[in-house]
Amino acid sequence: MHRTHTCGELTIADLGKEVTLSGWVQKSRDLGGMTFIDVRDRYGITQLVFNADDNEELRTKARELGREYVIKVNGTVIERSSKNLKIPTGEIEIKVADLEILNVAKLPPFMIEDETDGGDDLRMKYRYLDLRRNPVRNNLILRHKMAQEIRKYLDSKGFLEVETPVLIKSTPEGARDFVVPSRMNPGEFYALPQSPQTFKQLLMVSGFDRYFQIVKCFRDEDLRADRQPEFTQIDCEMAFIEQEDILNIFEGLTRHMFKNVKGLEFEDFPRMTYDTAMKLYGSDKPDTRFGMQFVEITALGQGKGFPVFDNAQLVVGINALGCASYTRKQLDELTDFVKRPQIGATGMIYMRHNEDGSLKSSVDKFFNEEELQKWADAFNTKPGDLVLILAGAQPDKVRKQLNELRLEIGNRLGLRDKNKFSPLWVVDFPLLEWDEETNRYHAMHHPFTSPKPEDIAKLDSDPGAVRANAYDLVINGTEIGGGSIRIHDKQLQSLMFKHLGFTPEEAQRQFGFLMEAFEYGAPPHGGIAFGFDRLVSVFAGLDSIRDVIAFPKNNSGRDVMIDAPATIDEKQKVELSIKTTV
């Protein structure tokens, strides 16, 4: 037997017990004739003591153990003289009678400590060593726990988890597909699912009523911190429901998770329309952990001879609470920040509401005290506040720029606290968005999203104004997921495909099976999908989903640990009826 207990469970209540422990050597130190070794496993750390007076040979063997050696010891639980009350096992130690080396270890390329000296690349290559570190392992334990709670909750609400296929069919709409050549059907390819969208809708046609799945999805897109080629969705669909039912069930799920995983209780989640979110935050995923909502002062700013405002379609700003003391340097930094190419503002105007009550702006040349007071009233400033204003000819762009500035101020003021959680439903998304590149409308959510019945008439006259029964859950400025009520009527679905620029033949070729299914009695239905990786990373207070994935890929889509992708044998290609062109 390799152990009677784990390294995390022995306490003062176990004094005198004969025990066997196995684990990794965390560290060792000598003190007089004694050697102390911390042995570690997933459950904790226990101190071992070897006394030369008792057994010189055993103590010598213990001194020779290297870091990360795998050992097994027999011994007796005794009370520690110098206690460590920070860990559960800190009051005891094991007086070792027998030591067996189960495996030796080379010196790891970085320290297996909570704070490691290993860089990203090294830790990716030796991911199996990085996974030994508490913070990394704890993220994955959190992930496990969240998956268990999700399933428990959805099962209790009558949802059935149904596995949908991974080898499906490529649909050029949306992101790029990963494809898999078929050996048995030469010249043909499967595609890996970007989501189980059509299958979950078919399950509704099948009368499954409430479906969910925690499922891997795949997108062959260029990668960044928050994207991986394979990612995991909590995918759901319900029949005979309306938007309100879905919001209630999945708000319930989120509250269940907060309560059972983080011990946090929430009031009803606030809801905000897409239009309001864009107007107040310049973003459809506002970080509502802090206020600083946008205030538009276009009318106040114009007609005073300041060309930047006079030539603008929108003058809008935020009140950076308590920032009046920002130095010239800090203000220059902010101006540089908004002028960065990826943000693209041409400049920033500010107004200080000084502690003495006076108002001082960067455009005093154009605006007198009385006019600035109107600004102050509009922004509801108090002494000590700082107003930051952007302006431009394209309102949407200006709002996006101000969104970035607002988040930057939030960061600087420490308002984006990782231990605070602010959930928000954003509803009434537009059905379509204009794509400059292809010069046509695209589905904002996906082609199966239902327009609001009262807006269907506008599909021809004003497509951009048609709202959808579509909704997103946002937490702390991160889009956790979204969904919609679907079209369940073949005619309406055909009309949508037409508006999205599909020819009837294209629509038939790609989605014919779904259109046909709709002819055999499709119920009203809708659903939602949460990004599970993102949900875990938000719960863990992390910026990147990479840290909540056991074996992530790097920005080139490589797994540097196993060195994948890799070349394959010529024989395999021949069997698959393919050639490589490089």
Place this chain on the structure above:
Amino acid sequence: MHRTHTCGELTIADLGKEVTLSGWVQKSRDLGGMTFIDVRDRYGITQLVFNADDNEELRTKARELGREYVIKVNGTVIERSSKNLKIPTGEIEIKVADLEILNVAKLPPFMIEDETDGGDDLRMKYRYLDLRRNPVRNNLILRHKMAQEIRKYLDSKGFLEVETPVLIKSTPEGARDFVVPSRMNPGEFYALPQSPQTFKQLLMVSGFDRYFQIVKCFRDEDLRADRQPEFTQIDCEMAFIEQEDILNIFEGLTRHMFKNVKGLEFEDFPRMTYDTAMKLYGSDKPDTRFGMQFVEITALGQGKGFPVFDNAQLVVGINALGCASYTRKQLDELTDFVKRPQIGATGMIYMRHNEDGSLKSSVDKFFNEEELQKWADAFNTKPGDLVLILAGAQPDKVRKQLNELRLEIGNRLGLRDKNKFSPLWVVDFPLLEWDEETNRYHAMHHPFTSPKPEDIAKLDSDPGAVRANAYDLVINGTEIGGGSIRIHDKQLQSLMFKHLGFTPEEAQRQFGFLMEAFEYGAPPHGGIAFGFDRLVSVFAGLDSIRDVIAFPKNNSGRDVMIDAPATIDEKQKVELSIKTTV
């Protein structure tokens, strides 16, 4: 609101309630001035009644509803005059006040009934309609329930579910891989995992201690009833354990499932060595729902001048209990059965133990009454029994032939009852098996399986005799899964690769990352994987895994519903740096 209740929940306790139901029209019938409609959803069927005396127009609308129309009704729960006590809602009906057609339906290509008139091909093409049938949906509800119970049990035992990657690296050893061309790494390919084997071992190196995953795996093999290109495994691994620990935990899992899903309790599962299973049943997955163990009578059969026995290396048979009354025609059928090419016996000898106590064999020319009595003693026959005997020069082949015959007799006697469950552990598998085709040894389980320590010395002298710490769980003659204690020592792993015919370079190229990981402190570990599809199909009493998969593929690997695989755009191939050669 689409419904206040489901179609499965209203009972006599709800009399007088105003309710709203939604669902599919199952069937309708007219009786005098009334129309009765069965409305169906996942939860059940409720009878609706439309009375012309109350509302002629509504009744006319109801008469026009077709099968599988999706409807919504408002009405009052009333008591039925003609009750159906077989269903929970059978004592009530809904007197309908309002009817809305939510969607029309074309006539389905087959009946949506428990017993359908649809052939396999049609039901695969319209799988979303087949899934409406109770038996098919119930299989998937069973699957959901089993997955929930598996997770509940393993979580309670400290296992963490960790998602391992789907885009990994091709390893030519084993079955054929599905591959995925990498756009970002031109000329290179990912492979889809045949199992998460190496990743779960790395998780043990990482100290995760107890891992599991219910996970999709992929094998590009030619298909048959019990194989699908994508299938689901319950994949597990544990550190610091011995074989006994794994058998206990996963026997516990299986018992938990039997109890919580089927309401069945079991004694400790019997265990049998591979050698014994082959000797007594001619199979490493014996169906132990019935006895009829093999009896070898080589010595008794030889030296009497019967050339078939005299030239054989093995004479072996079974006692087909109570079959002495088999007619000449039935015996000829059995002889034809064993002579079929896929079984390949040259003939079958029988001996009747007649009701009057006399013995009568098909080889009376060579064996007298006294000699036949020795056979009867060996097979422990009673009056009414029938002994069936095969013989041949290759004992392994003869045993396999007799295994088929035994199963056939079991079928004919109705001994393979789908409601009876007989679990069995088969242990002590050989480490290696000789492959005639490549003229070398292959790993019977996989290359990471540990030989039994006491057999390691035989690796050079008698490789075929080396036993592994490997085990299978068999239920009703179906291999549910298997596993092994792994090698955790780099030297032993290298030795194994050598014995399996890998050059050091090949081993390094394919498994270098694992070998390297073993140098950084790998703990003793082992694991097991159950075929989830098979487990569900055994629990459901089905022969094929196809019936427990929501969207299965046919024998050419095609999804005939969505018509995948399919050709892809030339542009996609160019982006992926591949060409098709057909």
